Amino acid sequence: MAIKIYNTLTRQKEEFKPITEGEVKMYACGPTVYNYFHIGNARTFLVFDTIRRYFEYRGYKVNFIQNFTDIDDKMIKRANEEGVTVKDVAEKYIAEYYKDADGLKIQRATYNPRATEYMDEIIKFVKDLVDKGYAYAVDGDVYFDTTKFEEYGKLSHQSIEDLEAGARIDIDERKKNPMDFALWKAQKPGEPAWESPWGMGRPGWHIECSTMACNLLGETIDIHGGGADLVFPHHENEIAQSEARNEKPFANYWMHVAYLNVNNQKMSKSLNNFFTAREILEKYDAEVVRLFMLSGHYRNPINFSLDLLDQAKSALERMYNAIGNLEHVIEVAEDRELNGAEVELSNNLDKFRERYIEVMDDDFNTADGISVIFDLVREVNTNIKETSAKKLAEKALNLIRELGKPLGILEKTTKGNIDEEIERLIEERQKARKEKNFALADKIRDDLKAMGIILEDTPQGVRWKRM
Structure with a gap:
């Protein structure tokens, strides 16, 4: 069975067909590094970590890029507040990102590019768009002309008129059209800036990801994704500028992770329901957080509460109790060949792997994948005892760990505990x-x-x- 992915672009599940056989070129938008990341960000990072892990489990080589936005309005504001440089802010919070991501057992990306490392490539990208008539310069700023890209709005599935009606846009009479967006921003007093054909300035947010994805993965990539809040304007604008310049599809599959609510309310600092990943990791093990986050399908919003985390903790303990029992059986059981009933049970264990792959191949359905693991745990608890053959217990233990690994759980030993x-x-x-x-x-x-x-x-x- 082939892996199927729900493609935001087509609004349907499609069979995954990689550009290069056996390889996955995947780009996920990473954090703007001006603060600690919160649990809503954590869900997106965990989902793409799991997708990457599952592709690897299924035998693919994954080239996974997740960027750091290290030049941005928020970065400049934070630097001014702290009386340091933007580079200082970036260095601090990139280090803090790695600390928290490592704490959540998020595997390091193949590469984490920083926007400031690609300034020459960004400037060339913008210049190409100007030269092709898709962009125009005004007083040192450069804007993308959205009316020149006929398919603008195809990811959001809205016309440019509908997008304009629903968007909060700063009125700027210098722009040809209200929906035109900045590719390059002229330097303001006290801001970091780079030399360009349009004067000193810095890139807009959207152009950074297009440039890094193109340079590291190619003009067309397999998968591009991020949180659901990035569909518009970020990813819509990435498509427009990338496909206008390169005259080919930017990404074959677009994936977006739904929102995380806190106690059935949108997370916000004003409601005092804002949690950083670090705050949660001080109280809960990483595997508890992962099990909770992956217990719902990534395209469905999930509700976050400490009660639900406690439930996930209890659920994880049940899984580890099964592991502990199997580790005990392996220590005391007889090392003999399987009898008839045990051969049948051993064959039944293989069916759990088949079911797991079937549900996970269906758009990375981690919720159903976890259910399969629980069914396996019940089967093991019921049928494998101290009198069972050692080989049977070893097979069951290896299978539980195998199915947990793509989810980033069930990798610890319980011996002694x-x-x-x-x-x-x-x-x-x-x-x-x-x-x-x-x-x-x-x-x-x-x-x-x-x-x-x-x-x-x-x-x-x-x-x-x-x-």
Whole structure:
């Protein structure tokens, strides 16, 4: 079965056909590095990390580019506030980005280009558009003439008139058309600037990504993506300027990650529901955050709350309990050939891999992929015991880890931790019984049973054994 991708450009799922057989050329828009990234950004970064991991799991070589926007109005504002240079701000927050991304187990991109590293290429790109009649200079600024690109609006699926009606546009009488956007901005007092044919200035935001994608991946790439908020104007403008210059499709597949809401409200500092990734990582393990973020399909908005993170934490613990039980079985089980029933169970395990690939091939459906892993965990907990063949337990453990890896979860060992956790829960249960809190005691017993642990209350105390 081939991988299918929902293409924002065509609004339908399409079979993925790479430009180069066995390779994926993918560009995802990265952060503007003027602050710590928040959990909404984190969702987008995690999704594209997972897509990259899954392509690699399916045997593709992935050339994954994620840029840093290191010259921008927000960067200049932050530098002025802190009394430092824009370069200082960029260096600081690029380092902080890596710290938080590493903390979330986001693999490093093949390359993280910075806009300021590509200034000569950006200037050439803009000049080519001017020379071809798609752009015009006014007082040191250069604008793209949106009326010259007939397909403007094709990613947003709106006409230029509809886009104009719905957009918040600064009135600038120097522009030929309200929707024209800046390719190059003339220097203002105190701003960093580079020499260009139009005088000292700096690039507009949209031209940076087009230039870096073109230079690092080629004039046509396989996949371009980012958050849903980038469809318009950023990606719409990237298409216009790239295809006007190169006269060929810019990207064959456009992918966009839906919004993350906090307690069913849009995240904003004014509502005091704004969380950075770093704040969440101080309280929750990276795998908990990843499991939560990937429990919904990337094209559907998800709601963020600490209660939902706690649920993800409990779900991850159930998975790791199965891993812990398997690690224990591997230590004590007999190293023998599989019997008839075990051969059948071993064959059934392979079907979980087939189901996982089937759902993940369908537009990277991580929600259903996680469901398959839970079904596998239930199968393992029910059927693999200390009396099972060691080889069967090893196969089950390897499969759980294999299916978790594209999601960036289930890669740790529980050796040394699982027995301590069981003893701790038994102590909590004993305390609850003494305090006549029988509801809590029963809940702990049920939790232990879900972990594959049976309790026996004896005159000598509580004993436990694995199911």
